[in-house]
Amino acid sequence: MSPILEISDLSVVYRTPGGDVRAVEGVNLELNPGEVIGLCGESGSGKSTLAYGATRLLRPPALVTGGSVRYSGRRITSGGEPVDLLTMNHHELRQMRWREIAIVFQSAMNALNPVLRIQAQLLDAVQAHLKMPRAEAHEKVAELLDLVGIPRNRLRSYPHELSGGMRQRVMIAMALATDPEVVIMDEPTTALDVVVQRDILAQIVELKERLGFAVLFITHDLSLLLELADRIEVMYAGRLMETGASQDLIRDPAHPYTRGLLNSFPSIRGPRRELTGIPGSPPDLRDPLPGCPFVPRCGFAVPACTAVDMTLEPWNGAHDAKSLLPGSAHLTACPIVTPKVSQEGVLS
Amino acid sequence: MTEPIINGVPASTSLPSGVPVSDASAAPAVNADAEQVGEPAVVESVAAARGPLALEAVGLGKDFKLGRGQVLHAARNVTFGLYQGAVVALVGESGSGKSTVAKLLAGQERPTRGSVRLDGKPVDVGSSHRFRQYKRQVQYVFQDPFSSLNPTHTVGYHLTRPVKLHQPEVKDVKAAVIGLLELVRLTPAAQFIGKFPYELSGGQRQRVSFARALAARPTVLLADEPVSMLDVSIRLEMLGLLNDLRTRLSLALLYITHDIASARYFADEVLVMYGGQIVERGPAEDVTQRPAHPYTQLLIASAPDPDDLGSVLKSANVGAGGGAARAGNVGPAATGCPFSNRCPLAIDKCKQENPALQLLTPGRAAACWRLDVAASSLTGSGA
Numbered sequence: 001m002s003p004i005l006e007i008s009d010l011s012v013v014y015r016t017p018g019g020d021v022r023a024v025e026g027v028n029l030e031l032n033p034g035e036v037i038g039l040c041g042e043s044g045s046g047k048s049t050l051a052y053g054a055t056r057l058l059r060p061p062a063l064v065t066g067g068s069v070r071y072s073g074r075r076i077t078s079g080g081e082p083v084d085l086l087t088m089n090h091h092e093l094r095q096m097r098w099r100e101i102a103i104v105f106q107s108a109m110n111a112l113n114p115v116l117r118i119q120a121q122l123l124d125a126v127q128a129h130l131k132m133p134r135a136e137a138h139e140k141v142a143e144l145l146d147l148v149g150i151p152r153n154r155l156r157s158y159p160h161e162l163s164g165g166m167r168q169r170v171m172i173a174m175a176l177a178t179d180p181e182v183v184i185m186d187e188p189t190t191a192l193d194v195v196v197q198r199d200i201l202a203q204i205v206e207l208k209e210r211l212g213f214a215v216l217f218i219t220h221d222l223s224l225l226l227e228l229a230d231r232i233e234v235m236y237a238g239r240l241m242e243t244g245a246s247q248d249l250i251r252d253p254a255h256p257y258t259r260g261l262l263n264s265f266p267s268i269r270g271p272r273r274e275l276t277g278i279p280g281s282p283p284d285l286r287d288p289l290p291g292c293p294f295v296p297r298c299g300f301a302v303p304a305c306t307a308v309d310m311t312l313e314p315w316n317g318a319h320d321a322k323s324l325l326p327g328s329a330h331l332t333a334c335p336i337v338t339p340k341v342s343q344e345g346v347l348s
Numbered sequence: 349m350t351e352p353i354i355n356g357v358p359a360s361t362s363l364p365s366g367v368p369v370s371d372a373s374a375a376p377a378v379n380a381d382a383e384q385v386g387e388p389a390v391v392e393s394v395a396a397a398r399g400p401l402a403l404e405a406v407g408l409g410k411d412f413k414l415g416r417g418q419v420l421h422a423a424r425n426v427t428f429g430l431y432q433g434a435v436v437a438l439v440g441e442s443g444s445g446k447s448t449v450a451k452l453l454a455g456q457e458r459p460t461r462g463s464v465r466l467d468g469k470p471v472d473v474g475s476s477h478r479f480r481q482y483k484r485q486v487q488y489v490f491q492d493p494f495s496s497l498n499p500t501h502t503v504g505y506h507l508t509r510p511v512k513l514h515q516p517e518v519k520d521v522k523a524a525v526i527g528l529l530e531l532v533r534l535t536p537a538a539q540f541i542g543k544f545p546y547e548l549s550g551g552q553r554q555r556v557s558f559a560r561a562l563a564a565r566p567t568v569l570l571a572d573e574p575v576s577m578l579d580v581s582i583r584l585e586m587l588g589l590l591n592d593l594r595t596r597l598s599l600a601l602l603y604i605t606h607d608i609a610s611a612r613y614f615a616d617e618v619l620v621m622y623g624g625q626i627v628e629r630g631p632a633e634d635v636t637q638r639p640a641h642p643y644t645q646l647l648i649a650s651a652p653d654p655d656d657l658g659s660v661l662k663s664a665n666v667g668a669g670g671g672a673a674r675a676g677n678v679g680p681a682a683t684g685c686p687f688s689n690r691c692p693l694a695i696d697k698c699k700q701e702n703p704a705l706q707l708l709t710p711g712r713a714a715a716c717w718r719l720d721v722a723a724s725s726l727t728g729s730g731a
Contacts, residue, residue, distance in 0.1 A: 221580050
């Protein structure tokens with residue numbers, strides 16, 4: 001299966017008077033049709049910049065300095081060559097956005113216009129991107145609400161009359177209005193409480209199964225992705241630190257940063273574990289350190305870490321003969337931590 | 349001020365126990381309309397083992413009039429204590445009344461019923477002088493460190509003011525400010541004094557909020573979702589800091605959160621709120637490992653389980669809690685037990701009568717008519 005979205009060697013900087021902030025640095029990422037990829041990292045790790053950079057939504061001072069973003073959706077390429085989003089003109093981009101790649105933005109709860117009814121806002125999205133008669137558009141909007149399980153009588157509601165979870169569902173319905181092939185979700189459940197959050201995640205999975213779109217799910221909460229994502233990409237200081245199938249990543253994390261993240265959230269089940277978290281704060285991206293950017297916060301750093309070239313290499317893991325699914329290679333940017341060290345329990 | 353004393357209404361107006369009288373029978377209500385049936389159980393809090401009682405909520409209730417005769421019972425019959433050196437966690441979803449309870453305790457809202465007691469005495473915040481004296485002992489930390497600091501003032505300014513206000517005897521204010529910054533581990537402290545909020549990370553800003561609260565030398569700290577706006581990787585560090593502070597300063601801490609897993613690790617006692625009422629309370633480990641109330645069970649089932657991937661999204665409970673929410677019936681039931689419209693165990697009695705807290709063990713209680721089923725099915729599954 002060829003990827004529907006293929007980001008290669010993408011770099012994004014923010015031009016500031018104090019120097020370039022290298023927010024995304026040589027990131028590779030592939031999204032297959034119908035797949036959920038989780039992109040995980042702390043605030044400022046570049047995960048949103050990566051998604052918005054790839055979809056050409058960033059404005060100066062942000063600048064894409066290199067790489068390519070190839071999209072091969074059915075409607076656009078019809079089996080031919082993929083198109084590169086980074087070299088498109090304005091008109092071509094307009095065709096792509098929403099119709100092909102839709103985004104559920106961060107703090108989507110506040111993204112609705114407070115003075116317009118839900119119906120007007122959904123209609124706006126539908127009519128801007130699909131050519132259809134007015135009556136048909138109205139029917140389409142009602143169907144969209146059905147899709148996310150909101151009663152049709154809510155069409156006449158204003159956003160403040162809906163709960164946070166319902167507003168979030170409206171935003172998801174809006175993103176799905178044009179039957180896109182890729183949906184980028186940027187922290188869609190962060191402001192919601194756990195019960196509602198779980199319900200929305202279940203709905204995303206259900207809709208994905210039904211409509212077959214691919215999801216790039218951005219979050220700082222690794223525990224969410226364990227449930228939702230097929231693959232997880234862990235990002236830190238603008239670089240990918242580790243990537244792998246969700247199961248592999250949680251059972252057998254390779255990079256010390258991923259281990260730190262996994263050891264940061266208290267579990268509700270099982271015995272009480274000693275939690276360590278990740279001490280320190282993310283680095284200044286204006287003045288990148290040589291080698292691995294995680295060195296100052298890493299408990300296992302050795303002098304050689306400052307010469308690490310940050311390419312992702314296969315990780316064979318603590319388990320011998322681990323059966324890897326095709327296309328779910330488990331890669332890590334840390335060549336220092338070996339399965340042997342890991343087995344001795346030094347790192348766990 | 350027309351209502352000078354925070355323990356507004358004396359006991360005489362409280363409803364006789366055992367009578368399911370509605371206090372707004374004529375008007376449609378949001379949250380459960382009916383008073384609780386039965387005498388609420390008296391619970392021996394595990395937090396009491398840590399130190400003496402500091403702040404106490406006694407039968408606390410708060411109604412908000414919504415207009416058109418509607419009344420929102422934001423809090424009802426809330427009774428618990430905060431003890432020196434102990435952490436009590438108040439857990440619940442958005443709109444469950446957690447923050448209302450905190451605001452009542454902080455003296456920012458006046459209770460409709462019940463009273464707040466500090467060191468055994470009813471709290472009086474009637475005059476600004478008395479309110480200030482109260483705030484010296486009971487401080488509040490807000491959820492959002494991005495909006496609770498003034499963007500046009502430095503860290504030093506944020507801390508100098510409360511020091512001058514609450515500790516007028518202090519001569520060397522700057523030394524006190526540096527002491528505060530070191531207390532919350534913002535070091536080197538001298539470097540942080542001149543910084544503006546935008547120069548700080550979320551975690552650092554929340555440390556400034558803690559330092560500002562501690563500048564009053566309080567005995568009670570009310571922390572309203574102090575870490576929910578922070579990154580997961582930073583949360584643990586902040587909870588560690590709070591834990592260290594309550595031990596060192598012997599603070600009585602109320603930790604409000606919607607994350608019951610963090611309450612398990614951090615709190616001595618957990619109070620679970622739903623629809624404005626405490627539906628379950630008990631020692632943190634007990635409540636999280638052997639939840640008795642169906643709502644607590646749903647909350648815990650909603651937490652992702654790393655050892656069983658996909659369990660949450662597949663779980664049958666999605667239908668119980670989520671189905672109702674999807675159909676638009678979000679929020680608590682209007683009659684009977686507030687959870688009865690989402691509860692898989694609900695029977696007719698649940699829809700008509702609102703249960704009071706019933707004692708399970710001396711330290712644990714839950715408000716549910718179906719505890720025989722809800723609690724026994726749990727012990728059977730060996731959680």
